[in-house]
Amino acid sequence: MSFPMTDLERIRHSAAHVLATALLKIWPEAQLAAGPPVETGFYYDVDLPHRISPADFERIEAEMKAVTKANQPFVRSTVSRDEAIKLGQSGRLAALSERTESSKFKLDILSRIPEGEEISLYTNGDFVDLCAGPHVMRTGNVGAFKLTHVSSTYYLGDEKNPQLQRIYGTAFKNKTEMEAYFQMLEEAKKRDHRKLGKELQLFTFDEDVGPGLPLWLPKGAVLIEELEKLAKETELHAGYQRVRTPHIARESLYKTSGHLPYYADSMFPPMCLQESEGSEKVTYYLKAMNCPHHHKLFDAVPRSYRELPIRFAEYGTCYRYEQSGELMGLMRVRSMQMNDAHIYCTPEQFAQEFRAVNEMYLKYFKIFGIDKYQMRFSTHDPSKLGQKFVDEPELWKKTEDMVRNVLIESGINYVEVANEAAFYGPKIDVQVWSIIGREFTLATNQVDFAVPRRFGLAYTTSENTKETPLCIHRAPLGTHERFIGFLIEHFAGAFPVWLAPEQVRLLTVTEGQNEYGRRLEKELKEKDVRVVLDDSREKLGAKIRLAELAKVPYILTLGERESSSEQVSVRSRKLTATVTRPWSEFFHQLLDEIARRSL
């Protein structure tokens, strides 16, 4: 299997071979598996008794340097399957010479190459590798490289296979480009939500509370409150009703929903207790999702087609026992509050409801200026009906067609991915990337044609029959944790004024302006503006520096000139220079900007 490569990918793929060559010089017994280029560089998977750590990088890089300096040509040759097997058995594949042990991974890879496909080798110096290529002409064309990290992986990604060490590096045409890349990484780190969250005092983690359980400091809580306000307004206008449900439920709820067999591993261990003397033990779970609770609310009252669609919204708190190694700042946590809602509707109403949800997404994204995302439409795999997906072939087809049509009609760009749907129906995920480059699902919009039936949910139709409603699960603002984590990086901590934990800071130049400052502070507070008056005895320059570091959107300097003329000197990141303006003019513009939630 050959695949087209960009010039940079050729360089990186070649760098992987240079790495392999260097590894074998140091450890001739190394068993190499796969070594492709990746988005940020390249890696090679290797099986080796020696545990490679970053301390080994210098030594390996020195050997790599020798290989690139030797400027060996990459020579392609084709061989028959038998010849290739013979080379593998003599340990000659991905090696510098014949060895006592066979090239076991390469032989396995060889066995996976379809009959009739060409088998090619690439050779540089003594290193021969089974490889489809392509490569650069000579090892010297790998202009600049650096090993970056080492991790573990399983052969072919399957944990039943042997564990390998994966050595990562990056490579570029030349040193200048590589240095630019590392500088870009440094810049990106400054936007990392974990760093900014600490600096701006938004949230914290504590060992006594537990990993993946964020604690929101007052400034972070402001972000939450503002998002909830936005969601409540939006949902109210869109005909949603707010509901509230407990954080726990009995095991039976999740047996009904069907989550337990799929999801038990991702839930916190259950609480088992005896509710009264001599009674059976009862098991409770912390909820990992809100839908079963909402289904029970739907079921609490007899429902008629006349009241559909019913839209239940709740910022529900869920707990998921994510694997410890999966946790990452706010982006992947164990307690989360979801911008959740469940819409129960008839098949006739479905398309319109689904479209309305999509429009809500787009409206939100416009408010936040989010434009780098990907809509991912996840469908089922017919071969897995009855296992991974509920066995309802017609419903799958029908709902997938409905969703696809909505996407096409709305003119939304999307990618369609088979085999990624929820077990109860197709879904649309909104994919974004953290500043470090890790991909996350920010928001989700899911169809559910299976679970309402499991709960026996029904409404009375106009013909006085009972029907099971369709359900749409949607969370356009995702969870507070991930959404805010994303927003911190998106805005680099410099939030728009409506969202900013501190919206205005007043700086007095001397004590003479303290009274003026207190008056403006009071006026702002009366309009619920989040304001801080800095009347400390620091010099103005120091006060400005502190306010800038806190990323306060509006910094108002109050000196003798301003206080005597009812003016303020405005410093904002939108302005290149400070502007002195009448107080009332600034005040009204500020209130308007907040009310409109402008960026």
Add this chain to the structure above:
RNA sequence: GCCCAUGUAGCUCAGUCGGUAGAGCACAUCCUUGGUAAGGAUGAGGUCACCGGUUCAAUCCCGGUCAUGGGCUCCA
């Protein structure tokens, strides 16, 4: 969960080739009334993540635990 790395003051980090620690910022007190990114002085603050081992002696060496970070679909 697995592999690798890291863990020293609130923060960012030095340091001790084994003899119980230091800077800058932040904080407190005092002096300074200062006009657009750091005025000065003094002071307080640490069981060197936790538990165990080796040692006359451990923050440092060894083992374990916890936490954090990077990585773990596919990939000739």
